[in-house]
Each structure stands twice: as C-alpha cells, then as structure tokens.
Amino acid sequence: MPLTLDMTKVESSLDGFTIPPRPEMLKQIQEEVAKEVPNIKDIAACINQDVGIAGFTLKVVNSPLFSLPRKISTIEHACMFLGLNRLIKLVNSIVLRFTLSEGSEDIFTQKLWNSATKIGNASLALAQHLDLGTNFADDCYTLGLFHNAGMALILAQTAEYPALLRQAYIEGATIGEFEEDHFETSHEVLGFLIAQTWGLDSSLCSVIAYHHSPMIMLATGEQPEKEMFAILKLAEHMVGATELLYGINPDSEWERYSVQILDVLHLEEFQLLDLGEVLHQAGIDNVYHT
Template identity: 30%
Template structure:
C-alpha cells in the first residue's frame, strides 16, 4: 500500500483548522442540568421543574409551548411544575432542548424563523411517524428532527456565500447535497451538525444520523445501525410531507432518496399517501 501523499495530509490539516474557526455553541449549563436529572435512576419531576424555573425566559417559553394548540391539553399549565406534571418529564426535556437550541444558535443579519419553523415541523412529524410505525423511539425521532440541520445556521454565520451554496444544493437532483458544500467551503452542515450534537451530549445515534443523513446508500447498508437508518428514512418522509403541505410537489432530496426510504420503512404508495394525510392533520392542529 502506498503511503498517503503529503498534499492530502496538508488538506486534512487545513480542514481541521477551518472547523476550529466555526463557532459551535457550548452546551448550556441549563441543558446539562436537565439532561442530568433525566438520566438519574429516579428522576424527580419537582427537581426538574425547579431547575427550569430558575431561568425566567426559558420557563415562560415552556409554558407558552405547553399551552399551545399543538398539545391540545384540556387543562392549561399554570406553573412549570404543573407543565411537567401535564406533559411528563421526558416530553418537557425534549421541549427544553428545542427552546435552548433556539436561544443558543443565532445568526447575525439572518432571520432563523423559517429554519426553526421547518425544524419544529420535522420534529413533530418524525415523532408522530415513530409513534405509529415503531421503528425507533419517539424521543430520538423528535430530537433528530430538531437537530438534523443544525449545522446550517452555524455555516450561514461563518461564510458570506453560504446561502448561495444552499440554493445550489437544494436544486441538485443528481449529486449529494454535501458534495456542493464540500466543493465550495471544504466542510458541510452534516459534519458541523454532528460535531455540535456530540458537544451537546445528544445520543450517539442522533449525531451519526446527522452526519449521514444525505447519504441515501446507507439505507441499504446492513452494517449501519437500524436506528440511524430509521431516523434518516423518517426525516426524508417528514420533509417531503412538509413540502407537500406547503404545495410544493418536487423535492430534490426525495428524488434522490425517497424510494430507498420507502423501501427501508416498508411503505407502499397508498400507505405513504395515508401518512402524508395524517401529518397534514398534525400540522393543521399545531397552529
């Protein structure tokens, strides 16, 4: 075997140097506290509520979400402790992770409203699909749906021309999405997103799925974890359903991986259409 040539080694070093210049938000102490409580042998709802209530802004956001039409609760939560009681600890943990991510990932000069709206819809859709199809845990599906594209705002902040890269990649029906990013910036939102997921202590399957989610050949690779492949397939179905919900029938990523996702999940055309209808109901009730 021939040893690697020096230029490739130099190139690897320059990519490493580049990644070090991209600001990945550190895991906030509030998230560490929430994750620590949920990881206890006997997590305590009162302790979790007290932790969340320490941050007035986060507590207010949690109450607003709990009382939103999406959950359709008969009772309105009157306090953080009441919200934890109504939703359950795990659901509160998921909501807090999302709220904290929104707060931590900001881009100067660019509004992330559409980005977070899409991410929230994808998380809702994936949680719904996971509950009904039982291919992976609902919690993991929701977390992946929320963090799947978290590298995008980090790269928007780093590179002035990254929005142009995104536009080109979204219109690419042949080549891998990340190939366009690599060619233009020597990195991709999947690499940066996986790095952030690890930094934030998310499950290993989530960070692996973030890294691989544009590589649809992985769906037929038996050596890759079933959970990782399930997350990638569910995300594609969820994203296509969001596009259809907004009246957009074509999606380059669906053209590239839709059939593989359906094959992996065992979804025929009729069942797929039924799933889309269910998800559109979910989206309607979330407003």
C-alpha cells in the first residue's frame, strides 16, 4: 500500500475547508442494501428523492457503456438490470457531483464535472475491455468521477485556481507540490478526505490521495491499486483531460510516466489506437479516434 498520509498534515490542511458529509439519501440506501432481503422499491424511492440525480442516473445507465438489452425507464428497473451493488457505486458517484456543484454555474466547474464524467466513462470502458472484472471496472468508474473532487473545494475559495493550475501544467510542475505551496493543501488530500468521509474503499482512497504521484503509486502500491491508477491515467490521457480542463496538450505527466503506466496493464503504445476504437464504440470521444 502507498505511504500512509500524515494525518497531522491532513488536519492542518483542512483549515478553511469543509468536507461535505455523505448525504442522508446514500446512508438510507446503504442501510436498505445491507438488509437480508433488500427492498428494491424502497431503494428506488430513495434515489427518486432527487429528480435531478434520478434522471442523471438513468441517462448514465442507458449509455452505450452498460450495453443493456433495452432502454431503462425507471430506477427500479435499473436496480434489477445492474444489480444493487453496481447501482449504488454509480449513484454514489453521481450524488458527489450534485453535492459539490450545487448552485455553481461557472465555466471551470462545468469543465471539471464534464471531464470527470468522461474520464469515469473511459475508465469503465477500458477496465471492461481489459477484462479486469466487473467490480474492479465499477471502482474505476467511481475513481474517475471522484479523483478531482477536491478541486471543487479549492475553487469555491479561490477564483484564480484554474489559472494557477493551468500555469502549473505549462511549467510541468508537480501538481500536489504546487498546490501545497499556494493553498497549503492539495486537491489530492481533499479528495482523499471526501472519499474517506463517504465510505469509499481504502484502495480507492489511496489512489485518489496519490493520483499525481506516479513514482509513489508505481513503487509502493498494491497491484490492484497500481492497476486502478494506471487505468485512471490512461483514461485521462486518451480523453485529453488537460486539454478539456486547461486547453493544454500534451500532458507532461503522461509523457514522463507513460511507459511505466502501460507496463502495469501489459500494454504497448501501439495498442492505444485499438483502445481508441474501443472507447469510440462506447460513445466516448478520444484523442486516438477523431
């Protein structure tokens, strides 16, 4: 497992930041799922408490990613087709976006969540194609949506944040160190705390905490964490994440560590063209299929 975060440092980095608590709706769903015989109608009722979340969930479920045999029109049907555990992971990720973005209409916030959705979708499709297992693929989707969540907290306090990050990428800076210098915290640490507060698996929390620290992840991570990290970085590269967020191409982080990242997944660079077609077939635009 990667190096344990210094919790004293983490606590000090929270000065001025509030980690959003896990919504009551998710707690209710988890309690119902934990029952010996879960009631699908009650779970659907919990999700339907918020029309926006329910609608977005159905939109995702009906995307090419899930390859369902027919269009799903209700949350209850989605529960039956996807299975409860898979649906909960999906809803968990969607609720995060609604929780952190409530009332926010600025352009960078829209870019942030649009890119997170695209990275999550690409992570899911790549993990499925590489046959890494359904649960693992679903975790990769969750990671894609959660990994940059800490950015929303910094942005809420610092309007200059997007411009500063763009400059950091142009200079090829280590993002975590750059943010620590400017804000005395990083979106990796804040994202880790959000994920931990919301009860995500420890491996997901670890990858979020170090997703801009390839040397640490690749040297000290357990194999599933390395694979999850590699899928995330591959997805970011293939959808052009830095271009989506900052209008910058190429991504210096990928350029430095692409060989090691691909090694984790037993891939060669020439195979990225084929993976671009895989993403295209799943309805995901990417730099290898225009």
